[in-house]
Amino acid sequence: MVRPLPARGRVPAALAVLTAGLMTFHGAVPNTPGRVGSLLESFLPWLGAAVVPLFLYGLLRRTPATLVALLLPVAVWTHLFGDLLLPPDAAGPRELVVVQHNVADDNPDPAGTARALAGTGADLIALEELVPDALPVYERALAARYPHHVVRGTVGLWSRYPLSGARTVDIKPADLTGPWSRGLRAVAAAPHGEVAVYVAHLPSVRIGPRGLASARRDESAGLLGRAVAAEPLDRVVLLGDLNGTADDRGLDPLTSRLGVARRGFAPSFPAGLPVVRIDQVMARSATVAHVRALPATGSDHLPVAARVALH
The missing domain is CATH 3.60.10.10 (Endonuclease/exonuclease/phosphatase)
Structure with a gap:
């Protein structure tokens, strides 16, 4: 029998999935009212910071489901922004x-x-x-x-x-x-x-x-x-x-x-x-x-x- 996700792990796991979803589908967030889509996209890389408190929560409360769910936003952030962290290529002649x-x-x-x-x-x-x-x-x-x-x-x-x-x-x-x-x-x-x-x-x-x-x-x-x-x-x-x-x-x-x-x-x-x-x-x-x-x-x-x- 599959055990249900512990109640204390559901909310942080859901937040991890939501964070990954916002990063992946930010273009689907409507720009009206208040151009909220542009506002989200202005700080898009910073959504990855949500992983830190969720990770600490999962670690301190011992909720493995939260830690597993965090793999999703980490993977998305790495896909979207990971290349920016790489060292520059060697300078070319042109x-x-x-x-x-x-x-x-x-x-x-x-x-x-x-x-x-x-x-x-x-x-x-x-x-x-x-x-x-x-x-x-x-x-x-x-x-x-x-x-x-x-x-x-x-x-x-x-x-x-x-x-x-x-x-x-x-x-x-x-x-x-x-x-x-x-x-x-x-x-x-x-x-x-x-x-x-x-x-x-x-x-x-x-x-x-x-x-x-x-x-x-x-x-x-x-x-x-x-x-x-x-x-x-x-x-x-x-x-x-x-x-x-x-x-x-x-x-x-x-x-x-x-x-x-x-x-x-x-x-x-x-x-x-x-x-x-x-x-x-x-x-x-x-x-x-x-x-x-x-x-x-x-x-x-x-x-x-x-x-x-x-x-």
Whole structure:
């Protein structure tokens, strides 16, 4: 006769199965009301943390069923995110090193931030929240190592290689009035061929009583996605503060067209206790081989560095 599951093991076992189900079928969670689906996906890797208290409960209360049930969320988490924990592959001959950083419009030390970025040795540096008072500071500090740069509105791109075809990319939500320019595109003449580089800063999202307020971010992502889809060059690298994680369905217009990092978690926000990476590096006809967070600057974001292997 099959013995029923002890009562004290049913709830934690059910929670383990629920955790695995949410990670596996997060796309089935509706986004209304309050864009709860996007909110879940923003913190999707952190669902794995539920395993820790459930494991301790199963261990202390001696409920083998709970411990067995926990194998399911562990397996799902490993399948979804385990590759990000693997060490990076060896650098190849056709790689670019890129840095993405929201430098913050209230950064108290733009000069120090610029020096730290220049010291990364990156090929390309993308910056957001460039305000008029601080822009000359970045231009002076980066000029020696990055002789080529373009700025459109509050976003900019610095490059070791010549830039051409620079233009503004209109990602402004329809309900905004007044000046608002947060997207640019330029072509970098990299040693192994031209690369179309996009720099973008999508609108902020807020978490409130009604859930995740991301309508403007989602609209802007759609506009940026259409611009990338229309890009005539095969190779595309997108750098930006996208105010969303790669798992967030609000960024589907981008993640459906561009590849994301294969290695590295690199949480970038908030800088004091980073829990999510909303600073993204994505690519087409190229592979984002590895991404990592850099030491803090005067910003509320951490800089993010990535290796991009060109195809």
